[in-house]
Amino acid sequence: MPRFAIGVDLGGTNLRIAAVGEDGKILEVITTATEVARGRSLVLDEICFTINKISAKHSSNGSLTGIGIGVPGIIDMKSGMVLKSPNLPDWTDYPVQQEIERRLSTTVILENDANAAAFGEKWMGAGRDQDDLCMFTLGTGVGGGLVFDGKIWHGMTGMAGELGHTTVFADGHPCKCNSRGCLEQYASATAIKRMAMEAIAHGGAIELEKAAKAPTPEFSAQVIYNLAMAGDKPSQQIFQTVGQALGIAIATFINALNLPMYVIGGGVSHSWDAFAPAMFEEIKFRSFVYRATNSEDPNGPRLQETIVTPALLGGDAGLLGAARLPMVMNKH
Numbered sequence: 001m002p003r004f005a006i007g008v009d010l011g012g013t014n015l016r017i018a019a020v021g022e023d024g025k026i027l028e029v030i031t032t033a034t035e036v037a038r039g040r041s042l043v044l045d046e047i048c049f050t051i052n053k054i055s056a057k058h059s060s061n062g063s064l065t066g067i068g069i070g071v072p073g074i075i076d077m078k079s080g081m082v083l084k085s086p087n088l089p090d091w092t093d094y095p096v097q098q099e100i101e102r103r104l105s106t107t108v109i110l111e112n113d114a115n116a117a118a119f120g121e122k123w124m125g126a127g128r129d130q131d132d133l134c135m136f137t138l139g140t141g142v143g144g145g146l147v148f149d150g151k152i153w154h155g156m157t158g159m160a161g162e163l164g165h166t167t168v169f170a171d172g173h174p175c176k177c178n179s180r181g182c183l184e185q186y187a188s189a190t191a192i193k194r195m196a197m198e199a200i201a202h203g204g205a206i207e208l209e210k211a212a213k214a215p216t217p218e219f220s221a222q223v224i225y226n227l228a229m230a231g232d233k234p235s236q237q238i239f240q241t242v243g244q245a246l247g248i249a250i251a252t253f254i255n256a257l258n259l260p261m262y263v264i265g266g267g268v269s270h271s272w273d274a275f276a277p278a279m280f281e282e283i284k285f286r287s288f289v290y291r292a293t294n295s296e297d298p299n300g301p302r303l304q305e306t307i308v309t310p311a312l313l314g315g316d317a318g319l320l321g322a323a324r325l326p327m328v329m330n331k332h
């Protein structure tokens, strides 16, 4: 009998829940109107209610393997507790995993949402032919995930993969993590907006200023990207900084890890055209490992290539990765 698993994405403003077959096919996705910010109790009720509904619907086609939940925060993998989550303050120090297991009588695995996205891209996306990859998720913040030998790399306490807090400019913009010059301060949607406001304050960014003052559309990284693609120099400069910051971070990981693939996902990754040239220039400049593996000399040694590529699954990466967790666990 075929089996399916449930992936839950708590990462955004709303709750998304999907039934996923063992072949990676998404059987159904439900985006609930429940705002995650309305509190733990309501969200837990909604998760259990929706999962029961989906399970009942698909039970004639297969049995439920378990549930994986991507959570924006630091997870203690042993206890299944959320240790720290700025977006979900009332989820910390509460046995989320045990509570859902108790209510639904099935395996539940919690995972950091960026790790789940990296696992999803490894399974069904850009990394499906790779054993190892490193993924950056450029959203409101910058998340990261490392997959080594087909498995999520958790490090000692489950905190590995915080790639958004890689220092890219030693004396750069202060970060909420206490450091300064973190990648997140230059390559997130929040950072793009901040850099635009800085350019406006500095003067001479007329198009940006007009867009920031316009009632619609809401001033966003997308609006700034559109201006950059239309030829606005100050907007292009912002995406050059995004590319430079990403290039510095990626070059560091290429030199340190020599992985075959670095994937860039999240909403800002759709601005690839605007930041990729500066990013590749920086990677080539800073990483001799990249240059050695991506030789432009047709007579040079043909080593396996280091690939830096956009993610393929968009918002489904986290859902697929979360659903994959119980499938993989039950195979041991």
Ligand SMILES: [Zn+2]
Pocket: 164, 165, 175, 176, 177, 178, 179, 180, 182, 184
């Ligand atoms: Zn930081």
